[in-house]
Amino acid sequence: MDLKVSRDAGAPEKLANRLLELIESGELKPGDKLPSERELAELGGVARSTVREALSALEMRGLVSRRPGRGSVVEAVARPKLADSLRGVLPPSERLLAEVMDLRGVVEPPLAERAALRADASGLAALDRVLAAAEEELGRPEPSAARLVALDLEFHTTVATLAQNAMLVELIDVVNEWTAPSRDETLQSLERMLRSHRAHGRIADAIRAGDPAAAHEAMAAHLGQIAEVIAAPQPGAEALPA
Structure with missing residues (x-):
């Protein structure tokens, strides 16, 4: 000491x-x-x-x-949580999804990079469990959209946890809340769920390999795909998982 x-x-x-x-x-x-x-x-x-x-x-x-x-x-340290401070920043009517995605593009690729540098065995095991659960759900005759959305959220939170920064975890928790409208389970399609799952797999592979540049690139590509659809939605297109 x-x-x-x-x-x-x-x-x-x-x-x-x-x-x-x-x-x-x-x-x-x-x-x-x-x-x-x-x-x-x-x-x-x-x-x-x-x-x-x-x-x-x-x-x-x-x-x-x-x-x-x-x-x-x-004694226990009582300090205000970042999440509690941020929740009131944007009223629901002003939570423009495009702006939130811009925030994610700034935060999450470097976060994945840090995860590749800092992840430990227990954290990687947690990431694998999330991916395995999603794989299992996608293999069912009728996958549960609600379950897959929950696992989608858990994946991004787990990546934040691997970066070993409590404030980043809180920030991602708030971002997940802000993007909730885009995750309406009634608007999901199996095709989009599969695409998101494959992107998650590439991110996890890079983190597992300890390759920060690849993790950054994989997360940026994943978020870029989502942002493109948000910017140019097609008639009847489903909201994106993230």
Whole structure:
């Protein structure tokens, strides 16, 4: 645990901020017991009085608590979610699908790129499960559009999860809500579902291969196909899965 700070008048604040970074990054988790004041002083290269000031500041913010016989313990971090902040940005009447797709074109290809760089074994297994479930559903005599739409949403959320950035996951959750009108299950066709599934497979292959450039390209191509149909809908054309 790297807590070294300079020994000056701002040392208590610097130490508190360093501990806050460890809490927000997840290195220190709710319920974790912090080292003793003496150990924290040694780790930070500061006096114990500095440690006490830093802990008091964190305690006032509800980030740590001092418990008799247990020392200082990390508490849950309550911070506003990005998704909650974004949900009110666009009233439903102004949620223009073309603009949302433009947002996705900016965000999701680099996100897939990061997923290829950061995905771990458990994350890849989750991605495979989503694809396998979609494959199974598509193989039924009468595939459930509702089920496939749900798996479509889950695929994009899982890719965001593989990028290992909680804020990106929240953003994709909101984007999924904004694109809900285009996913009306009564407007889906088997052809479009198959096309989307194949595109998902190419994205997953690139992520699994650890190829960020290919993942970026595959996601961009997938979203580009969707944007083209939105821009030039055909009579009776179905809304797109995404």
